[in-house]
Amino acid sequence: MAEQSKQLVRDKVIMLADGHVTTPAGFSAGGVHCGIRKRKLDLGWVRSEIPATTAGVYTTNTFQAAPLKVTQESISKENKIQALIVNSGVANACTGEQGLADAYQMRRLAAQAMDVSEDHTAVASTGLIGELLPMEKIEWGIQQINQADNNEVSRFESAILTTDTREKGIGVQVEVDGKTVSIGGAAKGSGMIHPNMATMLSFITTDAEIEAGALSTLLKDITNTSFNMITVDGDTSTNDMVLVMANGQAGNNQLKPGHPDWDVFKEGLTMVCEELAKEIARDGEGATKLVEVQVNGAVSEEAARAISKSVISSNLVKTAIHGADANWGRIITAIGYSGQQLNPDKVSIALGSIPVVESGMPVVFDEEQAKDYLLEDSITIYVEMGDGDGKATAWGCDLSYEYVRINASYRT
Missing domain, CATH: 3.60.70.12 (L-amino peptidase D-ALA esterase/amidase)
Known part of the structure; x- marks a missing residue:
């Protein structure tokens, strides 16, 4: 309601x-x-x-x-x-x-x-x-x-x-x-x-x-x-x-x-x-994609915020998305080091409509379908924690070669 x-x-x-x-x-x-x-x-x-x-x-x-x-x-x-x-x-x-x-x-x-x-x-x-x-x-x-x-x-x-x-x-x-x-x-x-x-x-x-x-x-x-x-x-x-x-x-x-x-x-x-x-x-420097991370089912709203920000802030996640690589291991790693209370056996992850992890275990998925999705200019990563009612959304972008070029010469 x-x-x-x-x-x-x-x-x-x-x-x-x-x-x-x-x-x-x-x-x-x-x-x-x-x-x-x-x-x-x-x-x-x-x-x-x-x-x-x-x-x-x-x-x-x-x-x-x-x-x-x-x-x-x-x-x-x-x-x-x-x-x-x-x-x-x-x-x-x-x-x-x-x-x-x-x-x-x-x-x-x-x-x-x-x-x-x-x-x-x-x-x-x-x-x-x-x-x-x-x-x-x-x-x-x-x-x-x-x-x-x-x-x-x-x-x-x-x-x-x-x-x-x-x-x-x-x-x-x-x-x-x-x-x-x-x-x-x-x-x-x-x-x-x-x-x-x-x-x-x-x-x-x-x-x-x-x-x-x-x-x-x-x-x-x-x-x-x-x-x-x-x-x-x-x-x-x-x-x-x-x-x-x-x-x-x-x-x-x-x-x-x-x-x-x-x-x-x-x-x-x-x-x-x-x-x-x-x-x-x-519009992040050198960005080619908007990335959204939606976390649901965390123990609290504060925990959901921390987890979503941990994922969206991971350079390894951002570079994988730039390369259209469905490397869900980087996502689950970022969840794990967020410092929040969680049960690894309850965590599920999806890239758009494509499940890649269910209850802490990998799911067989179509790599080409996942790659095609990650080539789009707006990507959503869904994370279900299974621990409570906390939810939050964070936004970021991919990390590209162009980002390095821009910031290597910012003063010049």
């Missing part, structure tokens, strides 16, 4: 064909090439017509970059953000006092250009670690914010990318109090992606009215089942953040747990985060 009820809620979320961070009412966005990168757009911004209730989740890396500190300080004042400025190409991480001063200057310049309070301005950076921001270039770029030609959402989605191969945008709509509420998002992420937030930025907007504490708790919960369930290469970075800005322009009554439409809004935000997370995994 619980699954049926959840599906009924999910059916109330409308996925938009062309959704973006500017889909919700009252948001604008744009981007410009200011010269940090050779040719690509490298400075982007999002602005709300009014200060928006904002929540954030940040990298767990001890070396937290200067922009994250400035953004957290801004949000801590009133839980409100009205404008966001993002640069790509230089991470402004491990840059000491000068880096922090540059992040504050970036905030001040952006606030002036977009006519908002400094305390209502967030800053984000992504790119090379250990280099100072070229502030003259950034200042010039910020001066271009009010030029109409630069204010297109596609320019923002492009400006935040590094080694990504495509822009990542999404939008959904739900009904709250009889009002149409929109939720939009954009993200970047391709390499240094691992559970617990890695080199990824995600910016989500909504015109819903929502209580600040409820939004913060909801974002943390959803992050644990979306952005924290993806991996590309096992590295965790210094700059990652997810921000959600809610400006209340839809005119609904304030959302919080207990509101009749809380579950519908939660499902809409979950869908946005999950789809962005999957797009990051699909």
Whole structure:
């Protein structure tokens, strides 16, 4: 009954064909090439017509970059953000006092250009670690914010990318109090992606009215089942953040747990985060396939998460999938070293619809059929533990020769 009820809620979320961070009412966005990168757009911004209730989740890396500190300080004042400025190409991480001063200057310049309070301005950076921001270039770029030609959402989605191969945008709509509420998002992420937030930025907007504490708790919960369930290469970075800005322009009554439409809004935000997370995994550096690992029957949800992340993080599993090799031994090994309570005699594994292990024992299967399946661009590995009700899904990608080429020459 619980699954049926959840599906009924999910059916109330409308996925938009062309959704973006500017889909919700009252948001604008744009981007410009200011010269940090050779040719690509490298400075982007999002602005709300009014200060928006904002929540954030940040990298767990001890070396937290200067922009994250400035953004957290801004949000801590009133839980409100009205404008966001993002640069790509230089991470402004491990840059000491000068880096922090540059992040504050970036905030001040952006606030002036977009006519908002400094305390209502967030800053984000992504790119090379250990280099100072070229502030003259950034200042010039910020001066271009009010030029109409630069204010297109596609320019923002492009400006935040590094080694990504495509822009990542999404939008959904739900009904709250009889009002149409929109939720939009954009993200970047391709390499240094691992559970617990890695080199990824995600910016989500909504015109819903929502209580600040409820939004913060909801974002943390959803992050644990979306952005924290993806991996590309096992590295965790210094700059990652997810921000959600809610400006209340839809005119609904304030959302919080207990509101009749809380579950519908939660499902809409979950869908946005999950789809962005999957797009990051699909666009992993050198990736040719999106890989999904579904674990069911674990002793707990926490155990299921750990097992699914152990499988999706295994380089041996990822290389086998890249080579279309149905080497289930690598999968069962990754399950075994996940550190979770399990009974090896109950574990079953399937590659798509093809069973390869049942109750801990190998199953005879058609190798050519399995190879054909693993040559597809989306692969699902099903794991049944047989120990309880815990379930979780993780996403990642294959590990290719191209990944090595990209990262061997990242600085050059």
